Amino acid sequence: MFTRREALMGVATAAILTTLPPFAVSAQADEAVINALPRVKVKLVAPPFVHAHDQVAVGGAKVVEFTMTIVEKPIILDDEGATLHAMTYDGSVPGPLMVVHQDDYVELTLINPDTNSLAHNIDFHASTGALGGGELTLINPGEQVTLRFKATRTGTFVYHCAPGGPMIPWHVVSGMSGAIMILPRDGLKDEKGAPLSYDKVFYIGENDFYIPRDESGAYKSFESAGDGYEDMLKVMRGLIPTHVVFNGAKGSLTGENAMKAKVGETVLIVHAQANRDTRPHLIGGHGDYVWEMGKFANPPAKDLETWFIRGGSAGAALYTFRQPGIYAYVNHNLIEAVELGATAHFKVEGDWNDDLMKQVDAPRAITTN
Amino acid sequence: MQRPAQILIGSVTALVMGAGALAGAGSAAPEADGARPPTVTILPGLFAYPNPGEFLRDGHPVAGPTTLVSFERPFEIMKYQVSVADYEGCVDAGACRQADAPRLRVPNNPITGVSYLDAIAYARWQSERTGQTWRLPTAMEWAFAAGERFVGDAADIENDPTNPARRWLSLYERESARGRTAAPDARVQGSFGTNTKGLADVGGNVWEWTATCYVRATLASDAPEVVSRVENCGVHVVEGRHRAYMSDFIRDGKSGGCAVGTPPDNLGFRLVREPRSRFGLAGLKRYLRGLATPATD
Numbered sequence: 001m002f003t004r005r006e007a008l009m010g011v012a013t014a015a016i017l018t019t020l021p022p023f024a025v026s027a028q029a030d031e032a033v034i035n036a037l038p039r040v041k042v043k044l045v046a047p048p049f050v051h052a053h054d055q056v057a058v059g060g061a062k063v064v065e066f067t068m069t070i071v072e073k074p075i076i077l078d079d080e081g082a083t084l085h086a087m088t089y090d091g092s093v094p095g096p097l098m099v100v101h102q103d104d105y106v107e108l109t110l111i112n113p114d115t116n117s118l119a120h121n122i123d124f125h126a127s128t129g130a131l132g133g134g135e136l137t138l139i140n141p142g143e144q145v146t147l148r149f150k151a152t153r154t155g156t157f158v159y160h161c162a163p164g165g166p167m168i169p170w171h172v173v174s175g176m177s178g179a180i181m182i183l184p185r186d187g188l189k190d191e192k193g194a195p196l197s198y199d200k201v202f203y204i205g206e207n208d209f210y211i212p213r214d215e216s217g218a219y220k221s222f223e224s225a226g227d228g229y230e231d232m233l234k235v236m237r238g239l240i241p242t243h244v245v246f247n248g249a250k251g252s253l254t255g256e257n258a259m260k261a262k263v264g265e266t267v268l269i270v271h272a273q274a275n276r277d278t279r280p281h282l283i284g285g286h287g288d289y290v291w292e293m294g295k296f297a298n299p300p301a302k303d304l305e306t307w308f309i310r311g312g313s314a315g316a317a318l319y320t321f322r323q324p325g326i327y328a329y330v331n332h333n334l335i336e337a338v339e340l341g342a343t344a345h346f347k348v349e350g351d352w353n354d355d356l357m358k359q360v361d362a363p364r365a366i367t368t369n
Numbered sequence: 370m371q372r373p374a375q376i377l378i379g380s381v382t383a384l385v386m387g388a389g390a391l392a393g394a395g396s397a398a399p400e401a402d403g404a405r406p407p408t409v410t411i412l413p414g415l416f417a418y419p420n421p422g423e424f425l426r427d428g429h430p431v432a433g434p435t436t437l438v439s440f441e442r443p444f445e446i447m448k449y450q451v452s453v454a455d456y457e458g459c460v461d462a463g464a465c466r467q468a469d470a471p472r473l474r475v476p477n478n479p480i481t482g483v484s485y486l487d488a489i490a491y492a493r494w495q496s497e498r499t500g501q502t503w504r505l506p507t508a509m510e511w512a513f514a515a516g517e518r519f520v521g522d523a524a525d526i527e528n529d530p531t532n533p534a535r536r537w538l539s540l541y542e543r544e545s546a547r548g549r550t551a552a553p554d555a556r557v558q559g560s561f562g563t564n565t566k567g568l569a570d571v572g573g574n575v576w577e578w579t580a581t582c583y584v585r586a587t588l589a590s591d592a593p594e595v596v597s598r599v600e601n602c603g604v605h606v607v608e609g610r611h612r613a614y615m616s617d618f619i620r621d622g623k624s625g626g627c628a629v630g631t632p633p634d635n636l637g638f639r640l641v642r643e644p645r646s647r648f649g650l651a652g653l654k655r656y657l658r659g660l661a662t663p664a665t666d
């Protein structure tokens with residue numbers, strides 16, 4: 001994109017300009033140009049849901065304004081009552097999914113209320129410079145800051161807190177991560193460039209937690225996050241999580257909170273893991289189109305059984321449900337799925353398709369002849 | 370707590386306030402047992418105090434303002450950092466948590482592996498068992514007592530409002546040049562000598578907790594005057610070979626607590642003893658005047 005001054009040079013030089021590498025264009029943002037862009041305010045919603053958005057951009061680049069308030073609060077991770085002094089973006093673990101289009105400007109106001117006790121910031125893997133914005137966003141309780149960055153690359157990207165040194169992993173495994181999805185302006189495409197779209201989008205943030213136990217094996221509880229810091233650090237250094245969960249707690253996307261879809265509906269599943277590798281698998285289904293690394297400039301892989309999300313990244317999988325029933329969406333390390341919590345459910349309504357599957361002969365005693 | 374008179378100055382000028390003598394030499398109290406650790410009396414005096422914290426002007430980080438501070442009364446501070454033996458007394462009494470295990474547990478070494486929270490627990494215990502008031506020094510008192518060994522924040526950080534990265538590169542270069550101590554293990558008390566005021570081991574390899582909260586302040590565009598400030602008392606100023614800002618629950622200096630800077634080798638502390646009669650009429654007046662002063666610790 002040219003600055004206004006360069007644009008005024010006219011068509012005569014346009015050919016020359018386009019042959020220059022992009023960084024030869026003046027790096028100084030022309031604030032007047034950015035200020036003239038339309039601004040939209042987005043109200044974020046808690047996961048696994050995603051705020052309303054256009055899949056294909058309407059109009060030109062915008063400045064998209066978001067506000068997130070950091071909330072430090074205890075959360076319960078499982079039915080044993082293991083408690084974490086969570087650090088959250090906007091009160092949820094994971095932090096909400098933000099959606100913009102390529103070339104939009106993301107303008108985030110981050111608020112750290114004085115009821116919190118720790119300094120926090122935000123590192124957007126989607127952004128360029130300043131440790132992902134972390135250097136420009138460190139705020140104490142009682143402060144707020146506004147960061148703007150340009151959405152130059154498409155894809156799903158993690159954001160997380162990174163307040164320096166050992167605070168970084170500690171804040172991340174205390175829940176402080178989320179994701180942003182930057183869609184191509186003309187929407188998602190298959191490997192041949194044909195358009196793809198979804199009826200629904202679900203956003204699954206996976207977290208690994210490291211809750212200390214006492215001598216008897218019971219989870220320890222602490223008065224504050226700081227009180228539990230050293231003990232948690234010891235568990236963290238062992239690299240064996242006590243919990244691997246979706247949406248902040250074991251069972252938070254099952255039962256009444258299971259995700260709902262219908263046969264014939266196409267669902268985009270965004271899966272983010274800020275810290276640790278994972279391998280999503282839809283039991284009884286597939287990934288029709290999967291951006292394992294999450295970056296839409298690469299063609300999607302097709303017909304995957306299990307896909308790999310590298311720790312510190314977010315991926316996206318598109319799937320059209322073809323059969324009704326309960327689908328388990330798991331981290332296919334099944335110990336993590338079943339014992340540590342990384343299981344979600346889809347409840348899918350619709351008509352059964354015998355062509356795809358049929359129980360030809362029901363279980364009975366083995367025939368001997 | 371005594372609040373010294375102070376004014377903000379851009380550059381240091383000799384401006385005498387009150388009755389303080391300029392050079393505040395110290396005098397050591399007689400050696401004593403653990404309940405009455407050896408202390409040094411810091412005599413009144415005037416000094417230029419580089420304020421700790423982070424300061425912004427027009428949205429950009431700048432070096433903190435220097436305050437000309439006049440200590441009008443003497444104060445008493447431990448000659449040595451609190452020792453392993455002293456601290457273990459507090460642990461044995463059930464008033465302090467066990468410190469992080471040092472590689473060498475030598476009774477006459479300074480205690481290390483202690484957080485701000487541990488330090489104030491120790492001060493409470495020390496006060497209770499002696500019937501005196503012991504507390505952490507403010508960063509200002511520490512800086513004054515550190516005398517010629519005071520370092521503070523480096524002021525020569527490059528700052529280019531159009532390019533924030535220049536500051537980060539410059540900080541990084543400074544921090545990597547500083548490097549780590551070759552021998553980070555704590556050494557027996559007195560190993561790093563005494564300063565001109567009689568304090569031992571200032572600027573050795575044990576950094577010291579202070580009672581001063583981390584602050585971020587916005588300065589006026591045209592004056593070294595603080596127009597707004599947000600204090601974060603979950604982070605305290607740590608002083609030593611250089612200044613650091615650490616979360617209160619951090620015990621291992623090496624693992625750090627703040628983003629920027631070479632982390633301290635070790636975290637320890639020494640305490641100040643409050644004079645007994647602090648609420649005489651003159652003391653009260655001074656106290657109230659101190660409260661009215663803006664940029665105090």
Ligand SMILES: [Cu+2]
Pocket residue numbers: 087119120121161162163171176
């Ligand atoms: Cu944080």
